Amino acid sequence: MATYASLVDIDDRDVQNAQELSSIWGEIRTEFEEHEADVIDSYAILGGHDFLVLFEAPDRESAFKSALTLRRHGLSAETMEVTHTDDFAHLVDEV
Helix, strand or coil, rough: CCCEEEEEEECCCCCCCCHHHHHHHHHHHHHHHHCCCEEEEEEEECCCEEEEEEEEECCCCHHHHHHHHHHHHCCEEEEEECCCHHHHHHHHCCC
16 A cells, blocks of 8 residues: 655634544544545644645555545645655665
């Protein structure tokens, strides 16, 4: 399975409080599972984005559907495939 990272912003969502926002993460995890994706971890972050979501998906279609799940919950996200630095170092050695 490939690993993906989504940088998530709450720009488009009308959030009344932090508790309301935290309640959607369970729904998101369930919907990711419906797309055969697995949320590895999620973080609230400081800076240019509000959250980081790391997930694994068996293929690009599943990753795309999972990214759209975030959008359906009123969250905007930039999703990209990531490679662990240990694996990246191995790729560089082969070139």
